[in-house]
Amino acid sequence: MLKIAVMIKQVPDSQDISIDPVTKTLNRSMARNVVNPPDVNATEAAIQLKDKYGGEITVITMGPPMADTALLQLMGMGADSGILATDRVFAGADTWPTAFTLASVADYLGGFDVIFCGEETTDSSTGHVGPGIAEFLGCEQATYVHKVEYEDGHFIVNRDIEGAEETIKIGRPAVITITLNANEPRNPTLKRKIGAYKKGIRVVTNKELQLDPSCIGLKGSPTIVKDMKTVPDPVKNPTKLGVEEIDKLVSALVEKGVVK
Amino acid sequence: MPDYDAIVVGAGNAGSAAAITMASKGLSVLLVDRSDPPGAKNLSGGVLWGNDLAQILPKWQSEAPLERFIQDKKIGFLTDNSSIVIDFKTKIFEENKVGHTVLRSKFDPWLAKKAKEAGATVIPGITVESLATKDGKIVGVVESGDVITASVVILAEGINPRLAIEAGLREPLQDWEVSVGVKEIIKLSPQKIEDRFNLTSTSGMASEYILGNLQELNVGAFFYTNKDSISLGIVAPMEQLRANGVTHTYDIIEQFKEHPSIAPLIEGGTVAEYGAHMIPEGGMDMVPKLYGNGYMIVGDAAGFGFSNGLVLQGMNYAFLSGMLAGETAVEAKAKNDFSDNSLALYRQKLESSYVLKDLKTFKDIRKVTNNKNMYTTYPKMLEGILLEMLWERGQPKKKVRDILGSCAADLKMSKLKTATDFYYIYRRM
Numbered sequence: 290m291l292k293i294a295v296m297i298k299q300v301p302d303s304q305d306i307s308i309d310p311v312t313k314t315l316n317r318s319m320a321r322n323v324v325n326p327p328d329v330n331a332t333e334a335a336i337q338l339k340d341k342y343g344g345e346i347t348v349i350t351m352g353p354p355m356a357d358t359a360l361l362q363l364m365g366m367g368a369d370s371g372i373l374a375t376d377r378v379f380a381g382a383d384t385w386p387t388a389f390t391l392a393s394v395a396d397y398l399g400g401f402d403v404i405f406c407g408e409e410t411t412d413s414s415t416g417h418v419g420p421g422i423a424e425f426l427g428c429e430q431a432t433y434v435h436k437v438e439y440e441d442g443h444f445i446v447n448r449d450i451e452g453a454e455e456t457i458k459i460g461r462p463a464v465i466t467i468t469l470n471a472n473e474p475r476n477p478t479l480k481r482k483i484g485a486y487k488k489g490i491r492v493v494t495n496k497e498l499q500l501d502p503s504c505i506g507l508k509g510s511p512t513i514v515k516d517m518k519t520v521p522d523p524v525k526n527p528t529k530l531g532v533e534e535i536d537k538l539v540s541a542l543v544e545k546g547v548v549k
Numbered sequence: 550m551p552d553y554d555a556i557v558v559g560a561g562n563a564g565s566a567a568a569i570t571m572a573s574k575g576l577s578v579l580l581v582d583r584s585d586p587p588g589a590k591n592l593s594g595g596v597l598w599g600n601d602l603a604q605i606l607p608k609w610q611s612e613a614p615l616e617r618f619i620q621d622k623k624i625g626f627l628t629d630n631s632s633i634v635i636d637f638k639t640k641i642f643e644e645n646k647v648g649h650t651v652l653r654s655k656f657d658p659w660l661a662k663k664a665k666e667a668g669a670t671v672i673p674g675i676t677v678e679s680l681a682t683k684d685g686k687i688v689g690v691v692e693s694g695d696v697i698t699a700s701v702v703i704l705a706e707g708i709n710p711r712l713a714i715e716a717g718l719r720e721p722l723q724d725w726e727v728s729v730g731v732k733e734i735i736k737l738s739p740q741k742i743e744d745r746f747n748l749t750s751t752s753g754m755a756s757e758y759i760l761g762n763l764q765e766l767n768v769g770a771f772f773y774t775n776k777d778s779i780s781l782g783i784v785a786p787m788e789q790l791r792a793n794g795v796t797h798t799y800d801i802i803e804q805f806k807e808h809p810s811i812a813p814l815i816e817g818g819t820v821a822e823y824g825a826h827m828i829p830e831g832g833m834d835m836v837p838k839l840y841g842n843g844y845m846i847v848g849d850a851a852g853f854g855f856s857n858g859l860v861l862q863g864m865n866y867a868f869l870s871g872m873l874a875g876e877t878a879v880e881a882k883a884k885n886d887f888s889d890n891s892l893a894l895y896r897q898k899l900e901s902s903y904v905l906k907d908l909k910t911f912k913d914i915r916k917v918t919n920n921k922n923m924y925t926t927y928p929k930m931l932e933g934i935l936l937e938m939l940w941e942r943g944q945p946k947k948k949v950r951d952i953l954g955s956c957a958a959d960l961k962m963s964k965l966k967t968a969t970d971f972y973y974i975y976r977r978m
C-alpha cells in the first residue's frame with residue numbers, strides 16, 4: 290500500500306486579482322478562493338494511482354485557516370485525510386520556506402512513498418515548490434508529468450518536455466509534479482464531502498513542527514520584491530475594417546512588396 | 550434512521566433561514582448548495598428588508614456584509630425625455646435601518662456561515678441530482694448515485710426548481726409566472742456615490758421605475774447604491790418578451806442606462822459584473838402545493854415574491870417562508886411525524902403570516918402589471934400634465950381637468966376609459 294501525499298495551495302481565482310500599486314502585493318480581497326488548478330490534476334493523479342495500486346492519500350496545504358475548504362473539496366474527490374499547516378510564523382513565505390515547511394510537514398507525518406504537486410501555482414507561476422520539497426527531503430523527482438505508473442517499487446512517468454515527451458523511471462520516495470490538464474479530475478461527491486466534513490481537517494502549527502523561525506515565513510524568504518507593475522490591457526483598434534477597405538489593404542500590401 | 554433530520558437544498562435566503570431555524574433547535578441539518586462558497590452564485594436586485602432576519606439573527610445589522618441602509622426611496626416613471634419621480638426620504642428609515650442594499654455574492658455566503666455556526670452541516674459545491682422517493686414519500690436526495698436520507702427535505706432551490714419539477718411536486722415554469730431580471734453592477738467610488746445621491750458614508754438610495762418609453766413591453770427598472778458600486782437593472786415579463794420576439798434584453802438595460810436622467814448618475818463608472826435571473830411574478834396562481842410527505846417548498850421555488858410594478862420584494866418572503874418551514878420541521882420532529890398531514894402546519898403558518906396574506910390581497914395585481922397603459926399611456930399622460938402645469942411658454946393656463954382631458958385625447962384615450970382604468974388600478978394596487 291502506497292503512502293501518497295498531495296501538496297496543494299488555495300489561490301485567488303486568477304480572473305479576479307489585481308496588484309496593489311502601493312504595497313506591490315496581490316490584491317486578493319475581491320477574488321474567490323479556488324484550489325490551484327494543476328493541484329486538482331495532481332490530486333486526480335494520486336487518486337488514479339491509489340485506485341490501481343492501493344494506498345492512502347493525504348492532502349497537505351500551508352495557508353491561512355480558511356484554506357480548509359480547499360482540503361475538504363479534495364477529500365470530496367477521494368483523498369483520505371487533510372492536513373492544514375497554519376501558523377502566523379509561516380505567513381509571507383516565498384518558495385524556499387514554503388518548500389522547506391511542506392517538506393518538514395511530510396517528514397513530521399512519517400514520510401511518504403510519493404508526493405504529488407501541481408506543476409506551478411497560478412498566483413506566482415514559479416514551479417519551485419515541488420522540486421524544492423524533493424531537494425529538502427532528498428527524494429527523486431520528476432516534473433511536468435502527465436502520466437504515472439508504478440512498477441516494482443519504481444514510478445514510470447511521462448514528462449512534457451518542449452516539443453517532445455520523455456518517459457523516465459524514478460525510485461521511491463519520489464516527488465512528482467503534474468501538469469495542468471494532465472487528466473480529467475473527477476467531481477467531488479456529496480457523500481464524500483459529508484465524510485470529509487465529519488472527519489475534519491488536522492491542523493499542524495509550528496508548535497508541533499518546531500522549525501527554526503529564521504527558516505520559515507517572511508523571515509526565511511530570500512526573495513525581495515523590488516517592483517510590480519500592471520500591464521494595461523492592449524488597446525483594441527476601434528476602427529473596424531469593412532469589405533470596402535480590403536481593396537485598399539491589398540494594394541497597400543502590393544505597394545510595399547509584401548504581396549506580389 | 551435517516552442520515553439527517555432535514556436536508557435543505559439551496560443556500561439562499563430561504564434555505565439558510567430554514568437551516569438556521571432548525572439547527573438552532575437541535576435538529577441535524579444538511580444544507581447543500583451548488584456554489585462554493587455556498588450561495589455565492591445567487592443573484593437578486595439587491596434590497597433586503599430585514600425584519601424577519603432579525604428574528605433568527607438579532608445582530609444582523611452589525612454582523613452581515615451589508616452595503617448601505619436605505620435612507621432614500623424613490624419610485625417613478627421614465628419617458629423618452631422626462632423622469633417623474635417621488636423621492637421619499639424619511640427619518641423613520643434612518644432610525645430603523647431595516648432596509649439595506651446587499652450584494653448577494655457576499656451576503657449569502659455569510660448567511661450560510663451562520664447556518665454552519667448554528668450547527669448545520671453545510672456542503673458547498675454540490676448539485677443535487679434528484680430527490681429520493683420511497684412509497685410516495687420524499688426520503689432524501691441523490692447525488693453521484695449515493696442516497697443521503699432525511700426525515701424531511703426542504704426545497705429552497707430557487708426560481709426554477711428542477712428537483713421539485715422532476716419529482717412532480719410542481720408544474721414546469723410557465724412564461725406568465727416569471728419576469729426576467731437583468732442586472733449590472735457598476736463600480737463607482739464611494740465619494741462619487743455620496744456626492745451624486747446626497748448620502749453619508751452609510752446611507753443609501755433605492756429607486757424603482759416604470760419604463761414608459763418602451764412600446765410593447767411592461768418593463769420596470771431598479772437603481773440601488775452600494776458602498777462602492779451601483780446595482781441597476783431591468784425587469785421584463787417573460788410572456789411579453791416571448792410574444793415580441795425580444796431576445797436581447799441587454800438592449801433594454803442599455804436604453805435604461807442611456808436615459809437622460811440615469812446616464813449622468815453612472816458616468817465614469819465601469820461595469821464590474823452582470824447577470825440575469827428570473828423573478829416570480831405569478832402571484833398566488835403560481836404557488837404549488839407547498840408541502841407533502843417528507844418535503845416543504847420555500848422561497849422563490851414556491852413562487853413567493855411581491856411586485857406591483859413599482860415595488861419589488863422577494864428576500865423577505867424567502868426569509869420568512871424558510872423560517873416557517875424550519876419551525877414546522879422542529880414541531881414535526883417533536884411529534885416524529887413528517888407526513889403530509891403533519892407538515893400542513895407549514896401552510897397554516899404561511900396563511901397567518903404576510904407571505905400568503907400578501908399574495909391573496911394582491912391576487913389581481915397581474916392585471917395592473919400587465920396593463921399596457923400603466924407602462925406607456927399614463928407615464929406620457931403624466932408628462933403632458935406636468936408640462937402644462939410647470940412649463941411657461943406664453944400660452945393661457947388651463948385647469949387640471951382640461952389638461953387631463955386634452956392629454957387623454959392626445960393619447961387616444963377616452964375620459965371614461967381612463968377613469969375606469971384608474972379605478973381598477975386603484976382597487977388592485
